[in-house]
Amino acid sequence: MTENIEIGTAIAKPGTIVEGKIIVEKLAGGENISMPVTIINGSKPGPCFWINGGIHGDEPEGILTCSLLKKEINPLNLTGSIVMIPAMNVPAMEAAQRGNPLDTFSYDMNRIYPGREDGYLSERIAYVHKEWMVKFADMEISIHSGGSHSYLAEAMFAAKDEKTQELARAMGEDWKVCLYSNITSKSPMAVMSEIGKPALTVELGGRSSTAPGAFLNVGKKLLKACVNILKHYKMIDGDPHYPSVRYKGYQKALLAPKSGVFLPNPDVKFLNMMKKNDHIATIIDYQGSELCKLLAPEDGMFFGLRALPNVTIGDWCCFYAIIEGEW
Numbered sequence: 190m191t192e193n194i195e196i197g198t199a200i201a202k203p204g205t206i207v208e209g210k211i212i213v214e215k216l217a218g219g220e221n222i223s224m225p226v227t228i229i230n231g232s233k234p235g236p237c238f239w240i241n242g243g244i245h246g247d248e249p250e251g252i253l254t255c256s257l258l259k260k261e262i263n264p265l266n267l268t269g270s271i272v273m274i275p276a277m278n279v280p281a282m283e284a285a286q287r288g289n290p291l292d293t294f295s296y297d298m299n300r301i302y303p304g305r306e307d308g309y310l311s312e313r314i315a316y317v318h319k320e321w322m323v324k325f326a327d328m329e330i331s332i333h334s335g336g337s338h339s340y341l342a343e344a345m346f347a348a349k350d351e352k353t354q355e356l357a358r359a360m361g362e363d364w365k366v367c368l369y370s371n372i373t374s375k376s377p378m379a380v381m382s383e384i385g386k387p388a389l390t391v392e393l394g395g396r397s398s399t400a401p402g403a404f405l406n407v408g409k410k411l412l413k414a415c416v417n418i419l420k421h422y423k424m425i426d427g428d429p430h431y432p433s434v435r436y437k438g439y440q441k442a443l444l445a446p447k448s449g450v451f452l453p454n455p456d457v458k459f460l461n462m463m464k465k466n467d468h469i470a471t472i473i474d475y476q477g478s479e480l481c482k483l484l485a486p487e488d489g490m491f492f493g494l495r496a497l498p499n500v501t502i503g504d505w506c507c508f509y510a511i512i513e514g515e516w
């Protein structure tokens with residue numbers, strides 16, 4: 190028997206889409222801090238696919254993906270359920286900042302899971318979200334991007350176990366890079382991994398990919414991945430597709446060695462194999478003199494690059510994947 194699903198203020202009967210809120214705390218002005226929740230409850234019993242977006246407030250790609258998925262899915266044709274939290278960190282999203290401006294102590298909500306019931310503000314938000322997620326979710330993806338500073342191509346972080354790698358592969362043909370992550374990352378994915386449930390941190394997009402067609406394309410690629418996951422787990426009808434090859438390895442974030450203006454090498458491409466010491470970018474000063482070159486630290490590929498050319502020493506410049514082989 191399929192049952193009602195109740196999360197926060199949303200109660201979804203079988204075969205319905207229902208929207209509501211998870212209310213966390215009250216602010217001084219009397220308004221609640223809450224996060225939106227959409228439940229698509231299928232007509233037949235099955236697994237719960239949980240989608241998180243907007244844990245970082247400068248990354249609205251999860252909102253776009255959830256809006257597209259809601260239109261795509263008919264709950265009468267769905268086995269199991271989909272729970273979408275398009276924007277987990279609402280005050281950060283409203284401010285278009287990575288973290289909640291009201292909280293400087295636990296600013297990065299993706300580094301504080303499982304949260305704390307009596308902790309800093311963002312820890313409390315994380316705690317309430319985590320309680321609902323672990324109660325219902327059988328598998329989870331968190332949608333991220335390069336945000337206001339970078340563009341990130343299709344890449345994901347995941348644990349190495351078989352169930353998690355099945356979910357990673359179910360993302361489909363566009364997703365060839367899956368980097369190691371573990372339960373020490375203090376993300377929603379880490380909480381899920383710790384209780385033996387598959388979960389991914391997924392990266393695509395960023396502020397240099399928000400022109401009219403470009404932003405929608407990011408959303409469509411993420412939608413395609415979500416739909417493929419639903420097909421793989423037989424939650425909707427259809428034949429899933431899979432990547433021809435999947436690379437494994439780990440991330441190395443390359444930080445700016447100098448302050449200046451960041452000029453990517455026009456001859457290099459995202460997600461293409463490079464050799465150690467290949468030229469990724471140059472940093473120049475305001476009068477055009479070269480200050481330094483950014484080189485590949487090992488054989489591998491870059492999946493993210495700085496979108497804002499203005500750069501200060503120590504800023505994120507390049508998200509590099511050191512590739513160790515294939516899954």
Ligand SMILES: [Zn+2]
Binds near residue numbers: 245248
């Ligand atoms: Zn993020």
